[in-house]
Each structure stands twice: as C-alpha cells, then as structure tokens.
Amino acid sequence: DSGVTQTPKHLITATGQRVTLRCSPRSGDLSVYWYQQSLDQGLQFLIQYYNGEERAKGNILERFSAQQFPDLHSELNLSSLELGDSALYFCASSVAGQVTEQFFGPGTRLTVL
Amino acid sequence: QQQVKQSPQSLIVQKGGISIINCAYENTAFDYFPWYQQFPGKGPALLIAIRPDVSEKKEGRFTISFNKSAKQFSLHIMDSQPGDSATYFCAASSRGQNFVFGPGTRLSVLP
Numbered sequence: 001d002s003g004v005t006q007t008p009k010h011l012i013t014a015t016g017q018r019v020t021l022r023c024s025p026r027s028g029d030l031s032v033y034w035y036q037q038s039l040d041q042g043l044q045f046l047i048q049y050y051n052g053e054e055r056a057k058g059n060i061l062e063r064f065s066a067q068q069f070p071d072l073h074s075e076l077n078l079s080s081l082e083l084g085d086s087a088l089y090f091c092a093s094s095v096a097g098q099v100t101e102q103f104f105g106p107g108t109r110l111t112v113l
Numbered sequence: 114q115q116q117v118k119q120s121p122q123s124l125i126v127q128k129g130g131i132s133i134i135n136c137a138y139e140n141t142a143f144d145y146f147p148w149y150q151q152f153p154g155k156g157p158a159l160l161i162a163i164r165p166d167v168s169e170k171k172e173g174r175f176t177i178s179f180n181k182s183a184k185q186f187s188l189h190i191m192d193s194q195p196g197d198s199a200t201y202f203c204a205a206s207s208r209g210q211n212f213v214f215g216p217g218t219r220l221s222v223l224p
Contacts, residue, residue: 002156033212043157043202043214056210090156094209101147102212104156 003027004093004105012111018079021108025072025093031055032074033094033102034066038087049074050096081112115140117205119215126222132190134218136203139184143205143213148177148188151200151217160201161188193222 003026013019025032034046036059045058049068060066063081068074078085088109092102118137126132136146147162163170163177163186170177176189190197203215 002158004156031209042216043204045212045214048210058211092156096209101159101162104149104158107156 002103006105010109021076023074023091029093031094033092035090036087086112117215123219126193132193135187137185142207145206149202195222
C-alpha cells in the first residue's frame with residue numbers, strides 16, 4: 001500500500017458526460033501528479049500540482065482539468081468524454097515538487113460507453 | 114526529444130536467469146531515471162532509480178546500468194523469480210517534473 005488513495009475504483013459513463021476523479025496524497029506529500037494509462041499509449045503524464053499550484057503540464061487535453069485543494073487532495077475533471085478516454089487514471093504523490101520519488105495510487109478505471 | 118524508448122516489448126526468462134531491459138533517451142536535460150514495476154490491477158511501484166552522476170546502482174537483485182554518453186540505461190534482474198513477472202517501465206524526468214515513461218516491458222519468468 002503506497003498510502004495514496006484514489007476514488008472511485010471503477011467508473012462507467014457515457015460519451016459526452018463529465019466525471020471527477022479524486023486523489024488523496026500520502027501524508028506529508030505536497031506534490032500530486034496525474035497520469036493516464038491506456039493499452040496503446042502507455043503511461044502518459046498529464047499534470048502536476050505542488051502545494052495547490054500547477055507545476056508542470058504534460059499531454060493533458062483541453063477537455064480535462066485538475067486542481068489541488070488546500071488540504072492537498074486533488075481532483076481530475078474529465079468532460080465531453082469520448083470513447084478514447086477509456087483508460088486507467090493514476091495519481092501519484094511526492095514530498096516536494098523537486099523530489100523525484102513518486103508513490104502511485106491504485107488507479108481509477110474509466111470506461112466510456 | 115521527450116520520448117523514452119524501451120526494449121524489448123516482452124521478455125520470457127527461465128527462473129534463475131538474468132532479465133535485461135534497455136531504455137534510451139534523447140533529452141540531455143533529464144536528470145533522474147527511475148524504473149517502475151507494475152502488477153496487473155495495481156499502480157506502478159518504484160523499484161530503483163539512478164542519477165546521471167553514477168554509472169551503476171545495485172539494490173538486491175536489481176541493478177541499473179547507466180551510460181551517459183550513449184544516453185542509455187538498463188535494468189538487470191539477477192536470479193529472476195516467477196514473482197518478478199510484471200510489467201516494467203523505465204522513465205526519465207528533469208528537475209522532478211514532466212515525467213516521461215517508456216512503453217513498458219512485460220516480463221514472464223517461467224518456473
């Protein structure tokens with residue numbers, strides 16, 4: 001158990017809908033990273049937050065957005081969902097923005113029908 | 114330039130054998146090279162990591178070899194066990210940001 005929690009575990013929704021994925025980092029970790037893992041794309045870095053501020057952006061679509069709250073939990077919002085958005089979404093946390101050891105959560109499996 | 118290439122895509126090794134997975138990168142700004150192990154249905158877990166100022170790092174049966182001039186690094190698993198069967202990802206990052214992952218190698222260790 002990495003200490004990173006993600007909810008929900010599974011999510012099934014329809015095209016065009018909007019969903020919110022939630023992540024709670026390990027106690028004491030200030031930085032949160034979001035990743036998308038699909039069969040044909042591997043692990044894709046989406047976005048990083050550090051202590052509430054956006055720190056780095058990867059291959060995140062404009063339909064996706066994220067934020068980190070004062071209690072350091074983070075949410076990833078996915079809107080106007082398409083079939084291709086079906087994937088595993090992982091959250092990871094690390095102590096600080098520049099410290100590189102990341103601990104991954106168990107993931108949320110999103111299925112868009 | 115942000116890409117990390119990884120090979121082989123899949124690997125089958127007999128129990129007790131050596132598993133070797135190779136990765137290559139282009140971006141010379143990368144300063145941290147971790148390897149992750151992922152079991153089905155689980156999130157990736159950090160296995161071992163190296164910085165470019167050392168050429169080798171060993172932790173138990175796992176060794177990273179790093180060749181800065183060739184921009185290549187590899188994972189060696191000595192005395193491979195069936196419990197090592199998993200997908201392995203190499204990754205690279207610059208200043209703790211913008212992690213780039215390789216496509217993964219599915220390792221099967223036969224009993």
